[in-house]
Amino acid sequence: MEIKVMLKYQKIGFYFSQILLSAIVATSVQAASVESHSETSENFRQIQQPIPVKRGVTAAGLGLIGLEVWWFMFSKPKAKQATQTKDTQELEILVDGGYEPNRITVNSGQPIRLQFYRKDPSHCLDKVLFPDFNISKDLPLDKTTTIEFTPEKPGEYTFSCGMNMVRGTLEVRG
Numbered sequence: 001m002e003i004k005v006m007l008k009y010q011k012i013g014f015y016f017s018q019i020l021l022s023a024i025v026a027t028s029v030q031a032a033s034v035e036s037h038s039e040t041s042e043n044f045r046q047i048q049q050p051i052p053v054k055r056g057v058t059a060a061g062l063g064l065i066g067l068e069v070w071w072f073m074f075s076k077p078k079a080k081q082a083t084q085t086k087d088t089q090e091l092e093i094l095v096d097g098g099y100e101p102n103r104i105t106v107n108s109g110q111p112i113r114l115q116f117y118r119k120d121p122s123h124c125l126d127k128v129l130f131p132d133f134n135i136s137k138d139l140p141l142d143k144t145t146t147i148e149f150t151p152e153k154p155g156e157y158t159f160s161c162g163m164n165m166v167r168g169t170l171e172v173r174g
């Protein structure tokens with residue numbers, strides 16, 4: 001599953017590269033045409049794009065470069081496999097604007113211990129629900145709350161805040 005997630009990110013990265021490439025091509029083609037026009041004849045000046053448009057295209061290109069750099073440097077997939085200890089699978093989850101990691105991988109038939117540390121004061125995140133396991137737990141602020149259960153059936157299960165707005169996925173492997 002982690003490979004699948006990585007592939008997804010790679011795919012998004014690829015799309016970004018495509019957009020970036022077309023932006024660069026558009027910018028350079030425009031720059032080239034502007035140059036040749038001004039060199040050849042004054043008559044061609046009329047069809048030149050106004051300067052704000054050129055600047056806009058350049059800015060958009062630079063913005064996309066920045067976005068791509070950001071994407072590869074700072075945006076890591078938030079999937080994580082629980083750490084296997086002697087008889088449980090443990091994982092710490094930071095609750096801060098969302099769940100991190102927001103995708104947890106565990107093995108079926110083994111007890112899991114999830115440690116939710118809530119750093120976010122927002123009321124929205126003061127509860128966490130695992131509806132498929134009939135679990136609803138309050139998450140006091142600045143504290144670690146432990147949730148333990150044993151997922152028996154492989155599959156993908158959603159966990160969420162009390163309003164089902166902020167979500168994460170528990171992947172149970174067979």
Ligand SMILES: [Cu+2]
Nearest residue numbers: 124161163165
């Ligand atoms: Cu909420």
